[in-house]
Amino acid sequence: xxxxPNIGPAEIFSQLLVGLSRAMILFTICAGLxxxxxxxxxxxxxxxxxxxxxxxxxxxxxxYFGGASGFWIALILAPLxxxxxxxxxxxxxxxxxYQREHLMLLLFTFxxxxxxxxxxxxxxxxxxxxxxxxxxxxxxxxxxxxSFPRYNLFLIFVGLAVAVALWLFVTRTKIGKIAxxxxxxxxxxxxxxxxxxxxxxxxxxxxCCLAGLGGALVAPTVSITLGMDHSLIIEAFLIVTIGxxxxxxxxxVGSLIFGIxxxxxxxxxxQFAIVFPYSAVVIVLxxxxxxxxxxxx
Amino acid sequence: MNRNVSLRSLALWVSILTLSLxxxxxxxxxxxxxxxxxxxxxxxxxxxxxxxxxxxxxxxIDEINAKGGVVGRKIEFTTRDDKFKVDLALSMAKExxxxxxxxxxxxxxxxxxxxxxxxxxxxEKIPFLVxxxxxxxxxxxxxxxxxxxxxxxxAMIGKAAAVGLSKRPFVKYWIAGDDYEYGHALADGVWxxxxxxxxxxELVGQSWWKVGEPELTPYLTAISAxxxxxxxxxxxxxxxxxxxxxxxxTGFAERIPIFVHTATELSTLEPLGAEAPEKVIGTxxxxxxxxxxxxxxxxxxxxxxxxxxxxxVGALYGYVAAYFIHQGLIKxxxxxxxxxxxxxxxxxxxxxxxxxxxxxxxxxxxxPMFMGVTKKVPEYPFLIAGDIITIPAKDVIPSIEExxxxxxx
Numbered sequence: 001x002x003x004x005p006n007i008g009p010a011e012i013f014s015q016l017l018v019g020l021s022r023a024m025i026l027f028t029i030c031a032g033l034x035x036x037x038x039x040x041x042x043x044x045x046x047x048x049x050x051x052x053x054x055x056x057x058x059x060x061x062x063x064y065f066g067g068a069s070g071f072w073i074a075l076i077l078a079p080l081x082x083x084x085x086x087x088x089x090x091x092x093x094x095x096x097x098y099q100r101e102h103l104m105l106l107l108f109t110f111x112x113x114x115x116x117x118x119x120x121x122x123x124x125x126x127x128x129x130x131x132x133x134x135x136x137x138x139x140x141x142x143x144x145x146x147s148f149p150r151y152n153l154f155l156i157f158v159g160l161a162v163a164v165a166l167w168l169f170v171t172r173t174k175i176g177k178i179a180x181x182x183x184x185x186x187x188x189x190x191x192x193x194x195x196x197x198x199x200x201x202x203x204x205x206x207x208c209c210l211a212g213l214g215g216a217l218v219a220p221t222v223s224i225t226l227g228m229d230h231s232l233i234i235e236a237f238l239i240v241t242i243g244x245x246x247x248x249x250x251x252x253v254g255s256l257i258f259g260i261x262x263x264x265x266x267x268x269x270x271q272f273a274i275v276f277p278y279s280a281v282v283i284v285l286x287x288x289x290x291x292x293x294x295x296x297x
Numbered sequence: 298m299n300r301n302v303s304l305r306s307l308a309l310w311v312s313i314l315t316l317s318l319x320x321x322x323x324x325x326x327x328x329x330x331x332x333x334x335x336x337x338x339x340x341x342x343x344x345x346x347x348x349x350x351x352x353x354x355x356x357x358i359d360e361i362n363a364k365g366g367v368v369g370r371k372i373e374f375t376t377r378d379d380k381f382k383v384d385l386a387l388s389m390a391k392e393x394x395x396x397x398x399x400x401x402x403x404x405x406x407x408x409x410x411x412x413x414x415x416x417x418x419x420x421e422k423i424p425f426l427v428x429x430x431x432x433x434x435x436x437x438x439x440x441x442x443x444x445x446x447x448x449x450x451x452a453m454i455g456k457a458a459a460v461g462l463s464k465r466p467f468v469k470y471w472i473a474g475d476d477y478e479y480g481h482a483l484a485d486g487v488w489x490x491x492x493x494x495x496x497x498x499e500l501v502g503q504s505w506w507k508v509g510e511p512e513l514t515p516y517l518t519a520i521s522a523x524x525x526x527x528x529x530x531x532x533x534x535x536x537x538x539x540x541x542x543x544x545x546x547t548g549f550a551e552r553i554p555i556f557v558h559t560a561t562e563l564s565t566l567e568p569l570g571a572e573a574p575e576k577v578i579g580t581x582x583x584x585x586x587x588x589x590x591x592x593x594x595x596x597x598x599x600x601x602x603x604x605x606x607x608x609x610v611g612a613l614y615g616y617v618a619a620y621f622i623h624q625g626l627i628k629x630x631x632x633x634x635x636x637x638x639x640x641x642x643x644x645x646x647x648x649x650x651x652x653x654x655x656x657x658x659x660x661x662x663x664x665p666m667f668m669g670v671t672k673k674v675p676e677y678p679f680l681i682a683g684d685i686i687t688i689p690a691k692d693v694i695p696s697i698e699e700x701x702x703x704x705x706x
């Protein structure tokens with residue numbers, strides 16, 4: 001057992017694609033987490049719970065609208081609902097807490113994660129939910145002789161689109177530029193007389209929206225259930241740490257490392273595949289304790 | 298006004314007195330109801346299974362009471378939620394026995410909870426009918442006079458899968474599953490028995506993922522590359538749905554035969570709807586459409602009329618538990634715990650899945666296992682099991698010698 005005798009280039013290539021698609025979901029979520037970390041300096045543990053809400057909302061919307069277009073409408077509405085929750089949370093709660101120390105923020109977001117988790121239980125119940133993939137993306141295509149799910153191809157494209165959109169946002173828009181500046185030196189931006197309050201709100205809402213989008217994207221591939229937030233948030237924090245805290249491109253690099261080491265690890269040593277991405281994290285942190293790319297912290 | 302208050306307090310006193318009369322043992326009039334405690338998990342994901350147990354149990358009790366009850370008394374039951382926690386299960390069981398003065402306990406889906414309550418029932422001498430916990434220890438190593446199992450257990454599941462799979466032409470197997478106790482116990486059970494029945498079966502590889510792993514596609518593509526004849530999935534709960542979804546999306550199920558315990562069960566197939574893969578081999582104790590006999594049809598119809606949904610496997614357990622109690626009491630002649638246990642030992646009751654025997658030696662209900670293959674049908678919005686073969690209980694239940702061995706006698 002252990003090493004598989006018949007691994008060919010086709011298998012490696014298809015595993016790479018699977019890893020890439022997983023990395024893209026992780027990137028969508030982690031980019032949001034990292035953005036909030038960078039601009040607001042808030043380690044948002046509730047980010048995973050927002051992702052879970054995104055998945056549950058996708059279930060409800062795609063069921064409500066139904067039919068072929070149900071999922072597509074849900075894919076737009078679910079992240080917006082999560083963004084709205086983010087906006088309310090930022091304006092009523094987070095706004096008053098930015099000056100507190102990190103430990104307080106950590107505990108606060110942890111409490112928020114538990115509260116939101118319970119609200120999900122009250123609202124959606126504890127049963128497993130399942131969202132069907134849209135007809136267009138059902139089934140699989142053949143890639144070099146190995147079959148590859150269409151939906152995962154779609155994920156790769158969405159991930160790239162998110163990366164491009166974020167890049168345009170932070171380099172081409174005013175809010176983006178201020179947010180970037182605030183991430184590098186928050187006090188300086190304040191000293192320049194810029195009212196950063198609304199920039200923070202916008203950054204937080206974007207972060208939450210990305211968490212919701214991640215939840216919506218993952219919905220058709222998994223069972224949507226309570227607790228899906230816990231396993232994700234740990235991975236997400238590892239990824240933003242190895243990428244460099246608060247650095248969005250670090251989140252991309254971290255997601256790629258995590259997704260691809262996992263999928264290739266499964267191919268090479270399936271019994272112990274769980275350890276591969278975590279070993280990669282350990283190696284990165286040993287070699288570069290501050291993360292691969294520049295941390296803003 | 299004053300008059301009013303005193304009248305009301307008089308009424309209150311009368312009702313308290315009447316209640317205490319009923320609650321007082323010995324002095325109870327013959328028509329006081331027999332009390333049963335239904336202790337199970339009614340919060341969290343387990344409710345997918347436990348709500349059916351409770352609802353079918355209620356259905357049966359209502360049927361019995363409508364016919365005038367049993368041994369001249371009605372049956373009444375009280376439910377308690379153990380929230381899937383062992384300590385809560387134990388304290389609730391105590392509360393039911395001490396305060397509610399129940400004569401019989403029924404329930405629990407959490408194996409650890411079932412074993413704890415079972416120990417309590419042993420000392421309190423209360424008959425306890427386990428309805429969903431799958432640990433083979435309940436009627437095996439930890440079995441005793443007061444505990445009965447109305448459900449399959451891990452030993453029976455493993456052996457049933459092995460018996461069913463050995464009839465198919467597979468040689469090279471792959472095992473994949475959730476990396477926790479249930480997953481490994483299930484896998485060991487299936488593989489151990491399969492190797493005994495079919496010595497040339499070969500295990501070409503294994504993959505284990507962490508519980509709740511959302512992305513199973515890389516695991517499936519890796520397994521495809523090894524080209525096994527069949528894959529045994531050892532998963533439970535939410536991972537079931539993840540496996541089925543990934544197997545469908547990658548087209549895995551069309552290329553390689555896969556076996557998953559409960560894949561053919563309604564609890565798995567209904568939430569998936571048309572998203573479930575076809576051709577998946579699964580085992581279950583019950584289908585509302587099989588066996589196709591009048592008794593099952595009547596039960597499925599009564600359940601659907603009452604609750605507007607099809608009964609799942611838990612419904613069978615709840616319904617059968619109630620009727621074993623009913624028949625046991627008739628045979629015992631009155632509500633006497635020791636006599637009830639004597640009556641239940643070796644008792645045969647006609648159920649929706651045919652006549653079932655409560656094995657006298659270990660108190661394990663001899664449930665048959667149905668192995669089928671998922672298929673689409675026009676009648677339902679979800680997949681059902683086709684090509685069903687019945688594996689009789691005698692082929693899968695641990696032998697009395699094996700039970701004696703684990704009990705150290």
